[in-house]
Amino acid sequence: MASDNNPVIYDYSPYFLVYKDGSVKRLKAEEQTPAGLDPLTNVDSKDIRISADVSAHIYLPPININSNSTKLSLILYFRGGGFCIFSSASPIVHRHLNGLTAVSSSIILSVDYRRAPEHHIPVQYDDCWAALEWVASHRSDAGLISSYSLKLAGTILLDPYFWGKNLTASEKTADPVLRKKLDQLWGMICPESTAGNDDPRVNPLAAGAPSLADLGCTRMLLCTSEKDAMRDRALMYYEALTKGSEWRGTAELYEAAGEDHEFYLNHPDSNSTAKLRARIAAFLT
Template structure:
């Protein structure tokens, strides 16, 4: 076979999201466009991009609402995008537009983290990058960090973690790390999980009737985390994680219509 043809031999097809070829090339089919920063004409929200860690190429997109009281600091949302750890970014239209609207409606400052993606960078890369981003945020606690928007606009006594799908999974695990390690003066007020990417060997609710979805999500999970122990890996199934106690005083919010969740202490957990 011609070497060029071999390079393009398809080995994993996760359409309509992405494809992987034999020689390792990843063809992402969704969320690849780059939307520039701007002042959003509909909401007045302003955005800009910052480098968090040049050593690993870690960046983030910051959002600030139109200020009506320049002497009042606003709650900070640290947001982690979805995409099964493998695709999407803060810079694509879906997440850029979503964060513009969210920041406007909630009147918060936001940091949307561009963590490295699998399979080129398998887990725990996304977790480590996200923790690095949180440590960067915490470097602004005394008002002398590298980014003025966080120094002057963000209330770091009132910080929320949030994300959808893989980003919900990341938010949960960042909460666990925060509960164990803290972050020099940064105070976590709550965690917002939007259809978090969790699983388990014992499906719950309607998911037990969708074997194809279970198989598909497990394939994606094993691709993102090659060293996983399986569907009951604590990274994938929070109910199997003994570190829940570190979140005992943390509030949770879920955007989970028509889903089943179990209350745990002051918060809740859902497998989806």
């Protein structure tokens, strides 16, 4: 509880407050949707336990995954929310992944990493890595993943969370309240960082950031939205990757006209969301 000696230092209403002593108060109970058969898409989902700290939902498309003639893509999905909000059971995330699974005919493993600000970076990275290792160890389990060997075919970035100390044009014109929260976000979830918003983990183009030539994939689909405050940084990253680096892969850029950050969660039945899902499905073929 706030007091003169323990004031609120980060106000992310209506989701949570962070106090000076590091304690966190979640402001509302989050609605949860259980795994199971979705009648709208005929996609089935199951709860998966990866480790003592990490769980996931696995989404199975409405086809026979045990067929020897069926080869499916597997999407390892790391949700957004600034590492702070949502889960695989959040209704808007669950509905989005049911729709994406159906359109792409892919298996999707949605990872529930431990959340900030209760857990600081790099806990979330460690949890996501544990999920990747779990997938690798279960690649021969046809009942969960598929009977095919594991190959990292590509990376899809959806409205990526990039930031930096020097504001871009799209950041300067963003809603001031939103801009303040975004400007404070990295310092809250990674207070141990000495570089602040130019930490390479949030600003991959900052001075001293690792070379983009070392990316661990050979294909990338970068999706951004025209009205997203972080749009400029997504475009800067794409330019640096495709024109300013020695990365030997191929990258594709997709921008949703007239849409804002994570519109596909807030408007799951829109034409823009349908187009985005179709674009992701095409990338996977």
